[in-house]
Amino acid sequence: MSNQEEITSQIKSLKLDSEDDTINKLFKEALTTELNESDQKIIKDSLHRSLSKEKSGVLLNLLQNNAQQFIILLKNVNDSGTILADITHKHSIAEIEIQKLLSAIRSEVSQNKNVDYYLGLYSNIISNFKFSNCQHLSLLLSLIGRTKKTDNLILVIIIQNLQLNKIETESIIQEYFELQIEEKSFATDQFINFISTLSLCFPICPELCAKIYMDDRTKEITLSKLNTSNDLLILKCFSNSCLVENCRTYTVNNYFQFLLDCFKSTNVHKRILASLVLVKLWSFIEVEKKTKLKVTNLAEDLILYIDDKNEIEYIEYSIEGLIYLSLFWEVREMMRMDISFIENLLKILQNSSTENNVNTSIQYGVLSIIANLTKLKEPEQNQRNKLKNVTSPQTGSQSQEESQENIKLFNKELLEDDKIISVLTKLKTYQNSSTNNLNEVINIVYNISFDQLKSIRIELVKQGALKIVINYLVKYSEIERIDNRVIANPLKDDLRPEVRLKAIRSLARMLICIKPQLTFEHFDIKSAIPFLIELLGSSANDQISSYSDELSPLDKYESLLALTNTASINDSSLKIFIIYEILPYVDSLILQSLQIQISTYELLNNLISEPILLSKFFNVATPQNKQRLEITLKLLNSDEIKLQVVIAGFLVNATNFDMISDVIVNSKEIFDDLFGTIQNIITNQVNDEKLITPISYILLNLSYTLANKSRLSVLKSNAFINGCESIIKNGSEENKEVISNILELCNNNT
Structure with a gap:
């Protein structure tokens, strides 16, 4: 009997640990035939039951002796890899068995069989077992450019390989590109694969891709394909190449006229992509070339395309371009004046934040744009900020021509008419999807709370901004108890201390205006106190925070006002908690500016009924108290x-x-x-x-x-x-x- 006949015979004899002939019949069918959804569920449930009883010999035998048949079984019952995970939970699987599975999947993919399913399974296996085979990448790279879903699956696999074996992975990718550009002629399909692969790999291998992108042969190939059906792919590659500074200069020098032509095209998708690339290249375009277009021109098509009836891919490109363009005050004013644009932007944000559809890039883009639109010019409160503003380019964002009153009016309408904070509080998915997205939400709350109007700050609280801010601060803090005090330290890997500072400032501004006994019905008001204390700076007993030198007298003043309002609650335990938190700072505060002195004693007035505070002033036997x-x-x-x-x-x-x-x-x-x-x-x-x-x-x-x-x-x-x-x-x-x-x-x- 041949090896193949023996395997076939073994498959026919396989059966689950079940007396149900129907289930065993379905199981044998699943080894060769894709089942309908109902039968798939029956077999998957039966397989999991067998595995849970530690009777997984049938599947283990199949895995070890016929990897090809095993992955076909998984495909036929539409399993993403959970069955394999269950087997490995019961048995130790050697790397050689995993490599057999990966090779079996490669074999199926090479025959163009159920490519997307097998790529997903391939990725899950790498993720679970941390084994890969970089030699398979050449085949996978050749599949790029077919569909967006396939490209995304391959991108994940490349990233996994880079994490496990960066040097070999990059070597294979580079070799793949070099072999391609050595070809004397490029058929359309070959060019689509080449330019799509280059575009896909730029974000994860920028230096490697930059060398290929700026190679003379690549330029020759690309120029020969301009103004063809491949223009959109070329523009996407240009956009991704902007990650590398040298590539931006290279693109301006070699393809600027092409970009202008696309910007004036009758094809809206070309105009969208050309606008995106041009705004990314803006600071690299020579002054005389900029006379041919303005940033407001670049924004027009992008703004008009923000409509949930349009293609989501190009909505993403439009949003990406508007993130950059919202750094220019002229464009910000355009956006604020366009009511339908703001409404569409919020609608797209909501559509991209449902439980069944979470698009983190759209979330981040919309939130970033709104954060830029709501940003007011901050007073230069200390010398360091003045120096920072001198040394850092502001890209038009500090123009005196932008009316601060108009921004406040926009923020007020965004809050009261569009209910922006209510919209954000309902979008539960952004909180778990990306720290960057949550940071932008904090920026928006901070910007709106900048308005001194009490009604604005009260409306922020009504719509849930206070809860957003406190949840953010608690999530990104390490709470430590030292003696009678509670200290909220930023997480050690906190890369955005300025966002934390904005969150605390927003917290103080809101707590100044509200009736805290009504607002804090659903969580403990004490949770806010350690964060307000941070605005007072560092006491002798505290570690110096990463933003201590950013604090201003206004921060201390607003913190004291918020603490005073909170201390107005008739709750002895709360007052004692505040006293212990504030005591390390009192001696410094009563010697500072007039307004700080007044605010400090107003706070102390609300706490003076507690003996612990009385003793700190009137127990004169202690020299410090006296x-x-x-x-x-x-x-x-x-x-x-x-x-x-x-x-x-x-x-x-x-x-x-x-x-x-x-x-x-x-x-x-x-x-x-x-x-x-x-x-x-x-x-x-x-x-x-x-x-x-x-x-x-x-x-x-x-x-x-x-x-x-x-x-x-x-x-x-x-x-x-x-x-x-x-x-x-x-x-x-x-x-x-x-x-x-x-x-x-x-x-x-x-």
Whole structure:
């Protein structure tokens, strides 16, 4: 009996571990014939059941003795490789067995049998077993240019081979190209394969492809094929070649007129691709050549093509071109003025983000364009940013001709009319598909939150922006507990620290404007606090973040406002949490600019009811605490009325506690300092009602404590009495009543 007859005999005798004759009959049919969908399911279920019972001898035998028949079985039951995975879960499969499978698949592909299925299976095997055979690549490369699906499958296999064996893979690809360009004549099919393969490989082997692209023979072949049915393939190759700088110069020098001709073509697809290539080459095109076209001209066809009724492939090219063009202010203004374009753009984003259809390149493109359209010019808040703007080209993005008010109006309409954040919150798929896509979502939220209008920031929260931002920050942070503090450190491999900073800034802006007790019904408000603290910079105990030198006084101010608003919630555990987070920064903050000082004490006012904070100012047995209180008392004597008012409020809230009044009264140094300042205020600032009111209540609290200690005589200086009389004469009814009570208390205790 011959080997083939023996194999055939073995196949006929194969049966599953089943008493069901129907199943065994279907199994034998599946070894030679493709089954219908219903029968495929029956056999796959039976195979998995057999494997789960560790009775996989039939399939293992087939795999080891007839790899060709095994892959035909997988194809006939339409299995992508799960059956093979189940077998290997039960048995150790040697590399030689895997190589047999890959060779069997190559054999089927070489006969043009079910190419796409077998390429997918081939890729899955490489992915699961990390074995490959680079020698198969020559055959696979020869298949490029037939269909987009086939090209994409081969691209994945090439990438897998590069990961496993980069040197040999690149060597085979280079040899394939070199053999092609040595040919004296190029038939149409051969050229389609050559230019398509070059285009496909550019993103993954740019240096190798650049040498082939700029070879004189390639130029000769390409020029001979211009203005033919191959123009679209050539334009696609030009586009991909722009990854390499030298190739861009080469394309401008050798093919510029062809690009112009295509740009003026009656074929819209040629115009789309020509516009894409020209915008990629824009900075490499000489000034005199640019006189023939403007960036707004390049944008026209791309903008018009953004319509879900058009071909998705060329919509992708249009979006790619508009990403580049949206760096030019003239084009941004075109886009903002085109209402139908914005509507179509959002519709395409939604269509490309469903559970059954996720197109990450379209997602990223649309999100990038919207991020560029919504971007406002930021104030140069520190010297480093000024230097950065000088040394980095801005590609027209900082033009003074672009109206910032128009951008704000556009952002407002995008938020309120197009419900952009609601659209983004519903697109669940972008969050898992690409970090870059999520970064662009953060950019959009940040840009819109830049508007100071409270209504804008509240609308952001209503549409879900707060949840987007907090989820982003939690996802890309390592949460660490140190003593009583929670620290949110960026992930060590975080490549975009500026996006994290934008997320935190957006968080602060939104938390300034909302009622936090209503907004945080669905997750713990404490999760936001460590991120707000990051905007305060680095304390002595913290590691320096990668963007510490990017922080500005505005960041600290907005962080403090957000913390103050959050601390307004009547929740002791939340207040204590904030206190521990803020304490390492307090000593620095109360010595900074006026606005920071005011904001710091406003926050402390919302926290002063907690003993832990009181102790940090009024437990004067500790030198650091005493110094903190002394600074506070000095600031009460400031020339700035707003600062005086907020500190007076802080001291009122503190002295409402009897033990705090005791601390002040019992320390002659502290009491004399405070009382001297109060006398000065009621003598010289009697008309400042906002200040006199809290000062009056501080005096009342201290008076009760002094009365209990029979020490009210310390209040009876002429300056104090004159000041009190001045308030009674000129002050508000409330202040008159408080001061009268103090004087009456003094008189009764004479």
